[in-house]
Amino acid sequence: MAEHRSMQRAALLDAARSLLSEGGTEALTFPALAERTGLARSSVYEYFRSRAAVVEELCEVDFPVWAADVSAAMERAGTAEAKVEAYVRRQLELVGDRRHRAVVAISASELDAGAREKIRAAHGGLVAMIVEALAELGHEQPRLAAMLLQGVVDAAVRRIELGAAEEPTAIVDAAVSMALRGVRG
Numbered sequence: 001m002a003e004h005r006s007m008q009r010a011a012l013l014d015a016a017r018s019l020l021s022e023g024g025t026e027a028l029t030f031p032a033l034a035e036r037t038g039l040a041r042s043s044v045y046e047y048f049r050s051r052a053a054v055v056e057e058l059c060e061v062d063f064p065v066w067a068a069d070v071s072a073a074m075e076r077a078g079t080a081e082a083k084v085e086a087y088v089r090r091q092l093e094l095v096g097d098r099r100h101r102a103v104v105a106i107s108a109s110e111l112d113a114g115a116r117e118k119i120r121a122a123h124g125g126l127v128a129m130i131v132e133a134l135a136e137l138g139h140e141q142p143r144l145a146a147m148l149l150q151g152v153v154d155a156a157v158r159r160i161e162l163g164a165a166e167e168p169t170a171i172v173d174a175a176v177s178m179a180l181r182g183v184r185g
Contacts, residue, residue, distance in 0.1 A: 005047075008037070008039065008043075008047065009047050011037050012033055012037055012039070012044065012047055012048070012054070013054070013057060013058060013061060015032075015033050015036035015037050016028055016033060016054050016055075016058055016102070017058065017062070017099060017101075017102040018036065019032055019033070019036065020058075020101065020102040021101030021102050025051075025055075028051055028054065028055070029051070030044045030045070030051070033054070052114075056114050056118065058102060059118040059119050060118055062099045062102060063118065063119055063123070065099065066094060066097075066099055066100055067123070067125055067126050069090065069094065070086075070087060070090045070091055070094075070126055071125065071126060071129060073086040073087075073089070073090035074086045074087055074090075074129055074130075074133070080133040080134075080136035080137045081133075081137065081180060081183070081184075083129070083130070083133040084130065084133055084134070084137070084149070084179055084180060084183050085176050085179070085180060087126070087129070087130050087133070087149075087153075087179075088149070088152070088153055088156075088172075088175055088176050088179045089172060089176055091153050091157070092153065092156055092157065092160065092168075092171070092172045092175060093172070095157055095160045095161065095168070101161075127143075127146050127147075127150070130146045130149060130150075131143050131145075131146045134146055134149075134183060137183055137184070139183065145182075145183060148182070149179055149182070149183065152175055152178055152179055152182070153175065153179075155175075156171050156172065156174075156175035159171050160172075
């Protein structure tokens with residue numbers, strides 16, 4: 001029974017990922033989850049008490065996976081500059097991934113404190129790594145530089161998501177080049 005429940009829970013989370021990546025947080029409703037999974041709406045409530053609870057669990061499951069992926073790319077990089085490039089490039093390579101799309105949709109939405117805290121914690125690890133690389137490059141305000149650098153990444157993510165006129169690879173290359181020139185500043 002427990003195994004069956006955990007399979008249904010996983011199916012609900014997967015359906016939530018799809019809904020979020022297709023239509024953002026407005027698309028994530030209990031009727032839609034019920035429809036996607038073939039469960040009765042009342043069954044969805046047995047697993048999650050609210051939309052916020054679904055979002056919170058997705059944050060708990062997906063954010064660390066995504067952050068670990070970026071972190072692994074940075075660890076493989078040799079120099080501080082290569083770490084900055086890996087930080088930008090890997091985040092942008094993950095844009096098409098449903099997990100990442102869900103994470104972006106969640107980040108953009110109104111979250112309850114619990115979910116926000118989990119996102120901040122997972123994100124904090126990444127920011128800490130990039131702050132370290134920026135300090136190595138001799139930045140006087142590595143924390144500020146890290147926040148601005150993430151702003152470049154977020155803008156590039158939105159540009160790719162929008163299906164802008166430029167090829168995604170051109171957007172990635174421009175973001176990387178801007179980041180590297182900026183951090184050398």
